[in-house]
Amino acid sequence: MNWRKWNRWIHRELGFLFFGMTIVYGISGIALNHHVTRDWDPGIITRSVINQYPDPLQKSSVDRTTIEEILEISGEKENYKQYYFPSDNLLMIYLKGGHITVDLHSGRIQTTKIRSRPVFSELNYLHYNKPKKLWTWFSDLYAFGLVLIAISGLFLIKGRKGITGRGGVLTLIGILLPLLFLVIYLWV
């Protein structure tokens, strides 16, 4: 078997083997990109409901009875944890799985429930290497495999569509583009 056959074999077999890992890192990579730019939180889903307290409130008049009333209005009596005042006009009541913010002057009650976003929270768990242990080894193996897939991919085709022709030009563009972003955003 010549080296090109070995090369094709490596590219093909590793491509199959690491298909699942590529999907995991690809999807969670997009999610984390947008997490970094603060557009969207891939790990959690928040839902808010607005209610109204019958009267305006004052910080000094809020006691456990007031808290009980607000919890009753919000339907969160069972989930109460603790409360505090982030400012003179704001009351924060912490719940299991969320919180309630109350604008004391207007009596506006906002109940926010927080829960894990299915699929994305699991993918992020893997992407951030939170399992550690064996996952570290497997994801290292994947990263190493990805390098092999990339290198072997360069030599799949001979001729003018290969690395000595159009393929080489595309490869060069693919190397220069990240460098261009570094020049624009980091080095200049």
Next chain:
Amino acid sequence: MQKAAFLVIIALLAVSCNQASSENNNAPETAGAEQIVSATIQELLATPADYDGKEVAVSGMVTHVCRHGGQKCFIVAEDGETQIRIVPGGDIDEFKIEMEGSTVAFKGVFRVLSSTEVEALVEDYESQEQHAVEQSHSEAEKADYFVEAVDFKEVSP
């Protein structure tokens, strides 16, 4: 058979690289243990220089956990106003959002940043869009002091 052997060699190579790295990481970091100082948040902030670099035990209600990776949280003192920033250290990867509203006891090292480090911290803070609105923990988020927690335990509820 040849192909299978080839794959096994690749796997072993990757694993052995990782093991070498792990062994280095497990090297002993410090020799000897210092005494842990139990302090309230107000005590820490009254004379921060006295506690700089010391291992402290501090507790309070968690008012906020950073939504972006859980890499910091804030606890409030008994006065209901003074807050301090806690960052994960040691084996702690992150703080969970579920900690908000719970009283948590932290053990960790109290640190005071240099003026240059504070400038970088504030610059980073102000460049982040979600911090456009000042919040109750904003002062603690930009402060030159924080606790690098190595252990914590939820006390209540």
